[in-house]
Each structure stands twice: as structure tokens, then as C-alpha cells.
Amino acid sequence: MTTSPPARSSTGSPGIRDPQLTIRRILKVNHAGEFGAIRIYGAQIAVARRLYPDIVPALEEMRADEIDHCRLFREAMPARGARPCRIMSLWSLGGYVLGALTALGGRNTVWICTEAVESTVHRHLEDQLAFLADRDPQLHALIASIQQEELAHLREAENNQRARGLARALLLPLVGGLTDLMIWLSTWGDSNRMRADMARARN
Numbered sequence: 001m002t003t004s005p006p007a008r009s010s011t012g013s014p015g016i017r018d019p020q021l022t023i024r025r026i027l028k029v030n031h032a033g034e035f036g037a038i039r040i041y042g043a044q045i046a047v048a049r050r051l052y053p054d055i056v057p058a059l060e061e062m063r064a065d066e067i068d069h070c071r072l073f074r075e076a077m078p079a080r081g082a083r084p085c086r087i088m089s090l091w092s093l094g095g096y097v098l099g100a101l102t103a104l105g106g107r108n109t110v111w112i113c114t115e116a117v118e119s120t121v122h123r124h125l126e127d128q129l130a131f132l133a134d135r136d137p138q139l140h141a142l143i144a145s146i147q148q149e150e151l152a153h154l155r156e157a158e159n160n161q162r163a164r165g166l167a168r169a170l171l172l173p174l175v176g177g178l179t180d181l182m183i184w185l186s187t188w189g190d191s192n193r194m195r196a197d198m199a200r201a202r203n
């Protein structure tokens with residue numbers, strides 16, 4: 001994808017003091033998040049190869065998508081003055097541990113983890129799309145296309161679950177909360193400010 005510098009927008013609403021800074025943070029957290037997802041799937045694939053090889057092809061397909069997303073966000077950075085996250089090693093370690101632990105829990109917990117992560121990501125992408133619509137149409141288009149693939153991952157994770165019991169009830173909020181926390185840390189709280197800003201815009 002080719003990127004040209006986004007137009008300096010004057011549409012910043014009161015909750016967002018510097019839209020360009022928020023755009024850089026969006027790229028930073030999305031790039032780091034995709035890297036974390038690659039590590040989650042990588043750990044799950046390593047465990048699944050030994051314990052449940054039947055789900056390896058589906059996981060490999062998703063990881064290939066995440067590798068693609070990670071590259072696309074990295075390529076969109078220079079034109080917007082964005083740089084990769086400083087806590088990439090934390091995303092890497094966190095992703096790998098989360099992937100390994102959920103894979104050791106069984107096929108079902110693999111898919112519960114995917115559902116939790118992808119649904120949290122989907123919610124954040126929705127916020128980003130609303131924020132970017134008139135501020136950076138190029139990045140908006142990129143995120144909208146990536147969001148379609150994340151939604152396909154979410155649907156597949158939902159469809160592959162054979163049981164919806166206690167493990168799901170406990171893991172969904174736990175993994176979703178951890179993902180939210182990582183996103184919040186990587187955007188220095190901008191993820192929450194964007195959400196509040198858009199809520200104000202709707203009222």
C-alpha cells in the first residue's frame with residue numbers, strides 16, 4: 001500500500017487535543033497488537049501441533065493474516081511520523097504466554113481466547129474508524145479492510161467452540177480485560193479518551 005502524508009485536520013473535537021498524536025498512537029498500538037496476535041497464534045500452533053494437529057491449519061491461516069496486518073500497519077507509520085511501540089517485548093511475551101496457556105487448556109480454550117481477543121480488537125477498531133473517518137481517510141480504509149478479516153477470525157472462533165460453559169464465562173472477561181489493558185498502556189489512555197470523545201459526539 002502506498003501512503004502519503006495525511007492532511008492536517010482541523011476537525012479535532014474537545015476530547016482530542018492533538019489528532020495527529022492520536023493517529024500515531026493508533027498505528028503504534030495496532031502494529032503492536034498484530035505482533036501480539038502473531039505470538040498468540042504462534043504459541044497455540046506450537047502446542048496444537050503436538051496435542052490437536054487438526055486445528056493447526058486454521059490457526060496458521062489466521063497467523064498469516066496477522067503477519068500481513070502487522071506489515072501493513074508498519075508500512076503506514078513513516079508517512080505519519082509514527083514509530084513502533086516501546087513495549088513490543090511485553091506484547092511479545094504476553095502474547096506467547098497467553099497463547100501457550102490457552103492452548104494447554106484444550107481446543108475449546110484456544111477458540112475462547114481468539115473470541116476474547118478478536119472481539120476486544122473489533123471494538124477498538126470501531127472506535128478508531130469513527131475517529132479516522134474525516135481525519136485520515138487512507139488509514140480509515142486500511143483499518144476497515146483489516147477489520148473484515150478480524151471479524152472472520154471472530155466468527156470462526158465462535159463457530160469452533162463445542163462447549164460454552166464456565167471456562168468461557170471466566171476466560172472471556174479475563175482475556176478481554178488483559179487485551180484492553182495492553183491497548184490502554186500502549187496508547188497512554190488515548191483508547192479511553194477516543195471512546196469518551198465519540199460518545200460525546202453522538203449525544
Ligand SMILES: [Fe+2]
Nearest residue numbers: 034065066069
Ligand atoms: Fe490482525
Ligand SMILES: [Fe+2]
Nearest residue numbers: 037118150153
Ligand atoms: Fe485477527
